[in-house]
Amino acid sequence: MNESEITTLDDLDRKIIVATQSGLPLVSEPYAVIAKEVESSTDEVIKRVKRMLESGIIRRIGAVPNHYTLGFKGNGMTVWDIPDNKVRQCGEMIGALDFVSHAYERPRHQPEWNYNLFAMVHGKDRTEVEKKVKLIADMLGDNNRGHEILYSSRILKKTGLRLASAK
């Protein structure tokens, strides 16, 4: 897989993305429904979807669980100040934990913001999240120069991702 393959999306690919971004139709022949919508054939749509999955445009196909309604009410965005030369090693360790759903390196904005590693930690309540954060802190040892948990207090806006619309 190279860069040009990643970025080569034609109009039909884009139409398929737009047609499926809210989900796969819950009918016996979902790709036939999409094919009709994008004015193509079922075989062609299946071929395109397989190709986008192989090239990584599609991360995966399946169920996206809602942590909150599944009983994980204590979702904390944890942020960590890790030495830059250790961030990959620490990020991979944190990312491998089964209660962490996302882990990213992000830029610092010193002096106001010193944290460079972000990890979403899920637990059934905040007490459980705090226990898990303690576990991460113990695991990181001296590589952890400081951390905080930022809980969300309100959803202010939630819309779908915007995509360049199909021509």
Added chain:
Amino acid sequence: MSLDLDAIDRAILNTYQGGFPICEHPYQVAAEQLGITETDLINRLQGMLDKKQLSRFGPMYHAERLGGGLSLCAMRIPETDFDRVNDQVNAFPEVAHNYARDHAFNMWFVLATETPDRIDTVLQEIEQTTGYRVYNMPKKQEFFIGLKFEV
């Protein structure tokens, strides 16, 4: 934890957070794997979507690879000004998700633009409109995006 999920719902969730078949009758193929009927699988997925136990079902796209711009941004807004700034920020169509968090950095939103170079432009527009600095925190490296969530 009391979850309104039976053993089959759990099996569906634990088996198909990825790897859902891509073929003419994917629900039929997946249902056979799970030992249930196609109709049962479709009804259960619809039920879990209706109860918001699933955020969605289908392909999950890698946003950065679609050619658009994507970034996480944070702002520090005094409580007295929060509602005004919130209205102004949310009015930008490029602001996809926006969360209030208990911290001095109290507003966190995802900016999604049709092209990567639009991120900086929109960010500056938000700063001009609101009068507050926007801290841009785009992803530099990704270590994991959840797939192993067990119920």
